[in-house]
Amino acid sequence: MVEGDAAPCGRPVPAEAALNVCARHLVVIYDGVAGAVGETDLLPAPCAWCGCRIGVHYPSGWVCAECEWRFGDAPDDVQAPPRVEVVYYVRYADRIKIGTSAGPRARIAQLPHDEVLAFERGGRELEARRHSEFAAHRIPRTEWFEEHVALTHHIDALRDGVDDPWQLYRSWVARAAAKALL
Incomplete structure (x- = not known):
């Protein structure tokens, strides 16, 4: 991989690599993508709204994968639950x-x-x-x-x-x- 205007980094590219990128730069790319689109994983605790255990982790924090409630936010006690027939x-x-x-x-x-x-x-x-x-x-x-x-x-x-x-x-x-x- 070329860093800026510099020459290629020179690290070996694994033979099974899908891209012509060394392992170090592959991690940099992955971190960039995960930060932009989030990374799905288990929430630290069940979602306060729906109880789901799966979330999406962004650099700014977790969001429930099911209802998109921001993890850590407490539901408003005065808000009546919605009517779902x-x-x-x-x-x-x-x-x-x-x-x-x-x-x-x-x-x-x-x-x-x-x-x-x-x-x-x-x-x-x-x-x-x-x-x-x-x-x-x-x-x-x-x-x-x-x-x-x-x-x-x-x-x-x-x-x-x-x-x-x-x-x-x-x-x-x-x-x-x-x-x-x-």
Whole structure:
């Protein structure tokens, strides 16, 4: 590598190097790129907004990779959490309930259930569409459905890539909170 108007540095370039750059100057280049675009790594502690453990480290500090909350900033206690409506799917024995709530933790705590299966962002209109979609297996006058292939496939699609539905919900709330601050 040439430094300014000077001659090449003269250090050996590793045979497997993708660029004709010595190891020392490769580190200088990497540090420059990492400073400009950030470096993804584990946060020193979970994000105060969404609980995510992954962050992007810039020279100016850490930012949560999920909700972009600046690490170290305390959430404003007087700010009300944003309203994020979800359609929830819970299992109890061999039945599945499709409901909606803007406070799913409190709502689901009131229900008999064995497992929270999935969340889908949306409110009453989406819930009504899902009730219609799976109406053939609905238990009359309830929001409970018999387990069946179409419903199972729908829930599996919602769960694809989601290890914890509560983490997904927290990320939606965090994003809504971050958006409200703009």
